[in-house]
Amino acid sequence: DAKTTQPPSMDCAEGRAANLPCNHSTISGNEYVYWYRQIHSQGPQYIIHGLKNNETNEMASLIITEDRKSSTLILPHATLRDTAVYYCIVRVNSGGYQKVTFGTGTKLQVIP
Amino acid sequence: EAQVTQNPRYLITVTGKKLTVTCSQNMNHEYMSWYRQDPGLGLRQIYYSMNVEVTDKGDVPEGYKVSRKEKRNFPLILESPSPNQTSLYFCASSPLGKNQETQYFGPGTRLLVL
Numbered sequence: 001d002a003k004t005t006q007p008p009s010m011d012c013a014e015g016r017a018a019n020l021p022c023n024h025s026t027i028s029g030n031e032y033v034y035w036y037r038q039i040h041s042q043g044p045q046y047i048i049h050g051l052k053n054n055e056t057n058e059m060a061s062l063i064i065t066e067d068r069k070s071s072t073l074i075l076p077h078a079t080l081r082d083t084a085v086y087y088c089i090v091r092v093n094s095g096g097y098q099k100v101t102f103g104t105g106t107k108l109q110v111i112p
Numbered sequence: 113e114a115q116v117t118q119n120p121r122y123l124i125t126v127t128g129k130k131l132t133v134t135c136s137q138n139m140n141h142e143y144m145s146w147y148r149q150d151p152g153l154g155l156r157q158i159y160y161s162m163n164v165e166v167t168d169k170g171d172v173p174e175g176y177k178v179s180r181k182e183k184r185n186f187p188l189i190l191e192s193p194s195p196n197q198t199s200l201y202f203c204a205s206s207p208l209g210k211n212q213e214t215q216y217f218g219p220g221t222r223l224l225v226l
Contacts, residue, residue, distance in 0.1 A: 034214075038155075041149075041200055041220060041222075042219065042220070043116075043202050043204070043217025043218055043219055043220055044204075044215075044217050045217070046214035046215065049214075087154070100157055100160070100170075100215070101156075101157065101171065102147070102154050102155035102156070102157075103154050103155075104154035
């Protein structure tokens with residue numbers, strides 16, 4: 001799996017959009033971008049994933065650049081409950097699951 | 113309820129005393145995995161299993177063993193625990209296949225090795 005690079009921490013005002021960047025410059029053509037988050041010391045929770053098109057679900061939006069070397073997770077209206085560590089990972093999604101590398105993630109602090 | 117369960121949730125032990133942390137999932141997932149989490153190091157994969165009797169090393173397998181005799185269970189075995197294995201451990205499971213989306217994580221097991 002390709003390695004990812006994320007800023008160690010970010011702040012966001014409550015009610016504003018939180019934009020979390022991730023660099024994955026060595027991503028392969030068949031690798032997907034996944035985002036998870038971890039609140040306190042609970043098990044990580046899946047947020048969203050995508051291959052090359054932008055994706056949106058009830059939790060967030062995922063914007064992937066055209067060259068696929070970076071992506072941004074957008075939480076449109078951040079709340080205090082969104083304070084967590086956010087992980088960006090890339091991996092193949094075709095049955096060959098392989099190793100998964102999470103990295104250290106971005107600690108998002110939502111400020112009242 | 114679909115879930116991944118781990119036992120025990122908290123464990124204090126001494127160096128060299130063999131221990132097993134159990135992991136069970138009720139979703140009929142093929143893929144299961146163990147991670148450890150340490151301050152400043154994020155989540156690191158220890159071992160994973162693609163199906164029954166199929167296991168492989170992750171990034172930090174030293175000092176650990178696993179087995180996958182049944183699809184639902186994936187125990188993590190520390191034959192001779194050492195203090196550097198003090199950590200927060202997570203088990204996860206996932207279906208395999210083209211449209212599988214996510215790993216489901218257990219609640220974690222906090223281990224202290226004295």
